[in-house]
Amino acid sequence: MSGASLSPANFASPVGYLGLPESTPYYPTGDLRDRPIAFTIAMDRLDDLDAHLTRNENTGIVTKLLELTQALSDLGLHEYALNTSRFALDTLERSYTATPDESRLQLVSALSLRANILCDLKRNDEAVDTADRAVSLCREHRDSQTTPVPELAYALLNYAVLLNGIGLKDESAGVAFELLGEMDESWSDKKFSALYNLCLLNTQIGADNDMALLLADEAVDLTQTSSDAISQAVLSGALLDKSKILSSQGQNDVALSFSAEAVTLLRHMHSTRPVFSLFLAHALDTHAHQLSEANRKGESYSIRQDAVELWQILKVSAPGAIARPLAWSLFEFAKFRSGSRDRNELMEGIRIAESAVETFREVVPLDAPGLGDALYLLASRLFELDQNREAATYAEESAQNFREALSEDPKYALDLICSLSLASACLTCTERADDAFEYAKQAVEVQHDRTGCRCKG
Structure with a gap:
């Protein structure tokens, strides 16, 4: 699950952006019938903002700017959301300088939201720095208090999810273990504990697959009756x-039963809430893989077809984010x-392989190994x-793509x-016999290098 799968807007504390939103967030799902919801939220926030601007109410202005930022982000308008968040941050930075204790947590909220938008824009270094500052401010707030500060736990969870979402697993694990230290026995929020376990x-x-399995079982125990x-x-x-863990250990039949349960659960959830389209598409891909590993090719084909069709629907409203999973x-x-x-x-296989190649070409940044695989498959067909x-x-x-990948x-x-x-x-089957010989020679050279490295190891 990616960082986007676990938005803090859904599981937060009663403070600022980390608190419960006034309205249900909209996330682009490809269902164009749902988009008026997001536009309505954005327009309502603009109307509210205008009223606060007229009265020059800084607190109300900042709150509505952040809610408008969230609405724009939900619409996939990330650049506009980032610019809007900047206006809110400018006001909050001034307030924090003047009265840090009164403004600190709302500044944390704005930074957490901005970090997630930067992550959506693939500006990962800025996203990490922004989320890290939000956590630092929460630590500062904790040090000034005599009671536990739950906001730090939420900020840490958001930071850990963000790091994991951009592939920094070791850094994410470090933040997650720090989060464990913030959760004492008085913490009774099962939903938060389950999110922590999943993160x-x-x-x-x-x-550490053994530990991962224990965490998975704990998350299941915490949520299966909710x-x-x-x-x-x-x-x-x-x-x-x-x-996935069980499949990697060769326990295909057992792995299959868990992916089937997840797909059944998500199909039911998706039927009433299209926001779960993204979760369902990932689950279908995983289940199709498990079926294939269990040599149940016919069932796997049907599930994979469902996954492709769902990814194609999702791509309508979020082309940049969906290109890579659709291509694979x-x-x-x-x-x-x-x-x-x-x-x-x-x-038919050639047509689908061509679609995979064209979709991989849309992936930013370039997935050289993925494009190389798709090109190889198309060439062989x-x-x-x-x-x-x-x-x-x-x-x-x-x-050419695998040469680039090999350099890394x-x-x-x-x-x-x-x-x-x-x-x-x-x-060899064309008039380019000399080129055929050159490629064969290069293949032998790469094999020699590969064998030599293995021997040295």
């Missing part, structure tokens, strides 16, 4: 994470026609149909070898 769980997958939307979302996330889902979907003797099925020149073009581009990580050496070998095979 820490995501940082431990692959690093019917509110956030608890159910956490429950489905814990089930999916448990499924299309890539996995295209694999189902591998080795088919039916020309129509092969052509075209080669099966003796469309050698076109296949060679895609195979050469695949090799040696694990892509085998992928580069496969792409070079495919390019050589395709070109």
Whole structure:
């Protein structure tokens, strides 16, 4: 689950942005019938803001600016949201300088919101710095109090989710463990505790799977009897994470039962609240993978098709955020026609692989290994149909992407070898025999380098 999956607007304390919103936040889901809700919220906040500006009420102005910022962010208008948050921050910074104890927590709220918007804009360094300052201000507030400060726990959770969402798992785990120190025995909010477990769980997958499984079980225990939307979302996330861990350990049948439970739960939630479209799409991808690993290809094909269709709907309103997961889902979907003797099925596989390639081209920043995989798959399908020149073009581009990926990580050496070998095979069937030989030579050189590195290790 990404950072966007766990928005602080849904689980917060009674202070500022970290408090319960006046209206239910709208998150773009691809369902265009829902968009008037977000526009209505934004317009209402503008009207409220105008009234406060007329009366020159700074507190009301800041509050409405932050609510307008949230509404703009919910609409996917992140640049406008960022600019609006700047106006609120300017006022809050002045108030904090004059009366720090009175303004500190509202400044924390504004910084937390701005950090999440910066993360949506892929301005990750600024997002981390902003979230870190929010936490620092909360620590400052705690040091001035004689009683526990729950706002620090919420700020830490938001920071940990943000770090995990941009791939900084070790840093996220460090913040999550600090959060554990802020949660004493008096903390009775099961929903918050479950969110904490899910956050820490995501940082431990692959690093300490035994601990991750324990955290998943705790999150399930905390939420399985609760019917509110956030608890159910956490429950489905814990089930999916448990499924992924068990699958990585080769326990495919058991993993499959957990992903199936998560999909059933999310289908029900999605039927009444389209905001769970994103969760459901991720769950369908995971379940399709587990079915495939359990050699239940027919069922996997159907679930993968559902996932692709849902991702395509989501992409309508959030093209930048959805391009990558859609591309990977299309890539996995295209694999189902591998080795088919039916020309129509092969052509369908080519069409889907072409869609995967085009979607990977839209991903920012470039996912070189993903694009390389999709290009290789498309090239191999075209080669099966003796469309050698076109296949060679895609195979050469695949090799180019894997060269770039290899420069960052040696694990892509085998992928580069496969792409070079495919390019050589395709070109052998054309007039470019010299190029075919050169690619074959390069494949051998990469293999020698790969073998040499392994021996040295």
